[in-house]
Amino acid sequence: MDFDADRALRLAHDTFEIEAQAVLGLRARLGEPFARAVQMILGIPGRVVVMGMGKSGHVSRKIAATLASTGTPAMFVHPAEASHGDLGMITKGDLLLAVSNSGEVEELVPVLPVVKRLGVPMIALTGGLKSTLARHADVVLDSGVEKEACPHNLAPTASTTAQMALGDALAVALLDARGFAPEDFARSHPGGSLGRKLLTLVGDVMRTGDAVPKVQPHAPFSALMREMGAKGIGASAVVDAEGHLVGIFTAGDLRRHVERGTDLRESVARDIMNPSPRTLRAGQMAVEAAQVMEQTRVTLLFVVDEHGHLVGTVNANDLLRAKVI
Structure with missing residues (x-):
């Protein structure tokens, strides 16, 4: 034909x-x-x-x-x-x-x-x-x-x-x-992209326990670097004796201190940390974490409870694995 x-x-x-x-x-x-x-x-x-x-x-x-x-x-x-x-x-x-x-x-x-x-x-x-x-x-x-x-x-x-x-x-x-509403649609489509974005909480994807890098304020620079290297996410939380998050130190902070000529060998965590880290709550939507990361150009956020205690951390890779982004 x-x-x-x-x-x-x-x-x-x-x-x-x-x-x-x-x-x-x-x-x-x-x-x-x-x-x-x-x-x-x-x-x-x-x-x-x-x-x-x-x-x-x-x-x-x-x-x-x-x-x-x-x-x-x-x-x-x-x-x-x-x-x-x-x-x-x-x-x-x-x-x-x-x-x-x-x-x-x-x-x-x-x-x-x-x-x-x-x-x-x-x-x-x-x-x-x-x-x-x-x-x-x-x-x-x-x-x-x-x-x-x-x-x-x-x-x-x-x-x-x-x-x-x-x-x-x-x-x-x-x-x-x-x-x-969109939230209702998401509940009937938990396997779809909208469902994941509207139903997945920070608490569902965050790292907890020993997977969270943390040191106390008096920890020497060498201990801080070992903790960052061991946990492999390019940052560490700084917490007080009660577990409250009081600061953060990242690979970006390290680079900035080196560029300024800071003598890090004798430094302790409280001297070089960022004392005002951005934080999340476990009950927030994971998509909110993605939005904060995009707006602030960071790739990692720590999670605290209502009293400021460190409970977890989430980074961009965690959100990618959960298909939130």
Whole structure:
């Protein structure tokens, strides 16, 4: 078969145009039924059960996943399996969101009267406004399109794009109505980059115990350097007898003292330390540590408790390993 590159590009452009128009067409038809659908979902004590067959089934799975990850408990139930026992997953207090372009899918239609008898409210997302599905539904969301992007007007393309867009619109309206915040999103996405940034605390990534370099104020310069070398992070805390952080000495401080000609051989920690180190609390977000490091151009911060006792340290490498930065 000869490949026609120009035709392929033309069809791609046509697909974008047809599907864009399909989505824009939804906006003109959106009105009171959409608001009622959002209100219905907000009012149920249970879950949104999303159901669809074929390509609409794939869209339904995505809608259920998007709802669940944005604060609306939801699940997908396969309509064919529903007729063979999975209807038991739907209970009073749930709501059915049924997705079908025609509204006459043979696997879905037999389930509808049973759902109605359960007293479960139903929202139809369909292009068949006079279909069996539409007649059973309490609210009908019109997802109809003028034509598919498929050149034969057969393969579900524009219609599934419209369904997906309506599902996303529902999810966005619901998350806003629920006051769903980025922190809530992070809790349902702990493995993602946003989850790590919004859920990881300094205490989760900091070094503690013997891994924290520290000396007392009277420690000689030689002991200070041995502690820095042994812990391998280019700095040491200076703590008093009660464990309060009173200063910090870094490789940068060493360089500056050498440039000034300071005689370090007879020095003790209190004479050469920086007495005003920047600190963190273990309960702060790790991303805050990254921001402080960036703003102050340091690569290490010490962590203290509410009384100023040294409890840990965190450096840029620790944040990189935790994928916070």
